[in-house]
Amino acid sequence: MPTAIYAGVNVTVNDEGFFEIPDEWTEAMAPEIARAEGIDGLTEPHWQVIKFMRAEYAEKGTGPTVRILGKTSGVSIKELYQLFPKGPAKEAAKIAGIPKPRGCI
Amino acid sequence: MAKRIVILGGGTGGTLTANRLRRSFFEEDAEVIVVDQNDDHVYQPGLLFVPFGLARADELVRPRHDQLHKGIRFHQVPIDRVDIKEDQVFLADGTVLGYDVLIVASGSRLEADETEGLTGPGWRENVFTFYDLAGAAALHDALEAFDGGKVVVNVVDLPIKCPVAPLEFCFLADWYFGQRGIRDKVDLSYVTPLDGAFTKPVASRRLAGLLEEKGVSLITEFNTGEVDGAGGRLISYDEREILFDLAVIVPLHSGATYVSNSPGLGDELGFVAVDEHTLQAVAKENIFAIGDAAGVPTSKAGSVTHFEGEVLVENVRRFLAGEPLDATYDGHANCFIETGFGKALLIDFNYDTEPLPGHFPTSVGLPLLKESRLNHLGKLMFQSLYWHSLLPGRDLPGMGSAMPRRGKVTSGVR
Ligand SMILES: Cc1cc2nc3c(=O)[nH]c(=O)nc-3n(C[C@H](O)[C@H](O)[C@H](O)COP(=O)(O)OP(=O)(O)OC[C@H]3O[C@@H](n4cnc5c(N)ncnc54)[C@H](O)[C@@H]3O)c2cc1C
Numbered sequence: 283m284p285t286a287i288y289a290g291v292n293v294t295v296n297d298e299g300f301f302e303i304p305d306e307w308t309e310a311m312a313p314e315i316a317r318a319e320g321i322d323g324l325t326e327p328h329w330q331v332i333k334f335m336r337a338e339y340a341e342k343g344t345g346p347t348v349r350i351l352g353k354t355s356g357v358s359i360k361e362l363y364q365l366f367p368k369g370p371a372k373e374a375a376k377i378a379g380i381p382k383p384r385g386c387i
Numbered sequence: 388m389a390k391r392i393v394i395l396g397g398g399t400g401g402t403l404t405a406n407r408l409r410r411s412f413f414e415e416d417a418e419v420i421v422v423d424q425n426d427d428h429v430y431q432p433g434l435l436f437v438p439f440g441l442a443r444a445d446e447l448v449r450p451r452h453d454q455l456h457k458g459i460r461f462h463q464v465p466i467d468r469v470d471i472k473e474d475q476v477f478l479a480d481g482t483v484l485g486y487d488v489l490i491v492a493s494g495s496r497l498e499a500d501e502t503e504g505l506t507g508p509g510w511r512e513n514v515f516t517f518y519d520l521a522g523a524a525a526l527h528d529a530l531e532a533f534d535g536g537k538v539v540v541n542v543v544d545l546p547i548k549c550p551v552a553p554l555e556f557c558f559l560a561d562w563y564f565g566q567r568g569i570r571d572k573v574d575l576s577y578v579t580p581l582d583g584a585f586t587k588p589v590a591s592r593r594l595a596g597l598l599e600e601k602g603v604s605l606i607t608e609f610n611t612g613e614v615d616g617a618g619g620r621l622i623s624y625d626e627r628e629i630l631f632d633l634a635v636i637v638p639l640h641s642g643a644t645y646v647s648n649s650p651g652l653g654d655e656l657g658f659v660a661v662d663e664h665t666l667q668a669v670a671k672e673n674i675f676a677i678g679d680a681a682g683v684p685t686s687k688a689g690s691v692t693h694f695e696g697e698v699l700v701e702n703v704r705r706f707l708a709g710e711p712l713d714a715t716y717d718g719h720a721n722c723f724i725e726t727g728f729g730k731a732l733l734i735d736f737n738y739d740t741e742p743l744p745g746h747f748p749t750s751v752g753l754p755l756l757k758e759s760r761l762n763h764l765g766k767l768m769f770q771s772l773y774w775h776s777l778l779p780g781r782d783l784p785g786m787g788s789a790m791p792r793r794g795k796v797t798s799g800v801r
Binding site for chain 1: 544545608610624625639655656684698
């Protein structure tokens with residue numbers, strides 16, 4: 283299993299860079315992960331989404347899809363794409379330190 | 388006193404469940420009631436063929452009540468909401484139905500309005516869906532009048548019913564325009580939010596290969612934010628644009644509206660969270676869900692609904708008898724994928740095993756993940772099996788609920 287170092291701590295990630303163990307994540311790591319994704323500086327709305335992602339993961343065991351994020355996070359899908367241009371569900375999951383959302387079959 | 392089992396929805400799942408239940412209980416032990424908003428049972432897999440003139444819309448519809456066996460009560464009225472605390476269903480005509488067991492079988496609903504512009508200018512002129520009867524019939528007329536240009540087939544987002552159907556549409560469109568002698572004038576593309584042609588890796592690669600063979604471009608990770616019919620453009624949330632002359636869109640799906648209006652019953656999209664092996668609702672022990680309405684990680688398909696039925700009915704019996712539930716539903720799905728030119732491919736999978744090559748159900752059966760004429764005949768035969776075996780709640784020949792492993796090539800597959 284590959285590892286990465288964020289905020290000086292070694293964490294386990296999958297080959298696409300998603301956290302395997304969400305408990306290894308700390309808030310201090312988020313800005314660094316974001317920078318690697320091309321997002322410089324996390325704003326208040328970014329944090330709102332990141333916290334929402336972690337809460338959803340804790341409750342349901344998987345991150346929400348973009349559509350569910352748009353319906354329930356309080357941030358519209360358009361704004362979500364402005365915040366996380368590479369795709370909110372995946373990018374925000376990565377920055378929030380949760381595994382890649384399972385999605386649908 | 389007789390227990391009362393109320394089934395919400397009289398489509399594939401509601402009908403086969405009602406008929407199976409009727410056989411497994413004496414009438415004095417259990418009353419079986421089915422509620423549906425209309426009396427038109429549509430054979431939905433047939434919708435794929437309507438646009439190409441390979442089936443007629445009116446041939447796919449039969450009266451719902453005729454599919455329900457003697458001793459089942461049918462209420463034709465919209466469902467308004469469920470009070471899961473009081474075990475009561477409220478119907479639009481004011482009727483209140485109490486129940487001992489509730490089965491949610493109300494399928495999924497197309498939410499075309501949720502996508503900006505989709506039902507605006509151009510809807511049913513150059514923007515279509517074949518996912519309902521009226522749409523499939525309208526698309527048939529539009530295809531007949533089409534004499535060349537850019538055709539895009541777009542899945543807005545998952546989950547959708549029968550996730551292979553839009554791919555089949557592409558394969559059939561390639562065949563159809565070829566038959567009409569205008570294939571060289573038609574530019575076909577398949578536009579998906581996924582990162583490949585399909586969700587599961589081995590099948591995804593095979594299906595991408597087929598698209599390429601048939602000259603259909605594959606555009607991935609496209610999240611449609613807007614459909615501009617007047618301008619002939621699909622616009623993604625990240626502001627990419629795809630131009631079209633004719634768009635065939637599979638709209639967003641949700642569960643039935645009444646589920647969302649029933650506190651505690653559904654998830655964000657109106658699907659009912661259930662234990663994926665017993666189909667018992669997380670919300671309450673006397674509620675079960677089957678078919679498209681159930682939030683389980685497998686395809687929303689008639690075959691899935693059929694396989695679920697066997698386990699569900701056994702669990703309703705066990706629940707009423709106070710016995711532990713049977714946790715054996717394995718996510719089994721079995722889909723024929725029509726590829727045009729009288730051929731089809733077959734995929735068979737479950738929660739743990741992705742679609743693999745080999746043969747179904749044993750090594751001398753139908754070829755898996757490979758085009759063959761036999762599979763096409765299988766797909767055609769499914770229509771008659773649907774009305775005469777699946778809805779009556781009979782087991783299909785050679786097919787149990789659990790996914791067969793024999794016949795599958797499980798190692799060294801790429
Ligand atoms: C184009 C297309 C192609 C397909 N191809 C295939 C295929 O090849 N193979 C396959 O296995 N599957 C296929 N499917 C999928 C299959 O048809 C469905 O998965 C299956 O019908 C689901 O059954 P269900 O009972 O869950 O829902 P449905 O059969 O849709 O029944 C739901 C019922 O609930 C009723 N209802 C909903 N809300 C209310 C309300 N508020 N009040 C009263 N009644 C209500 C509806 O009227 C409906 O009758 C296809 C589907 C489509 C659209």
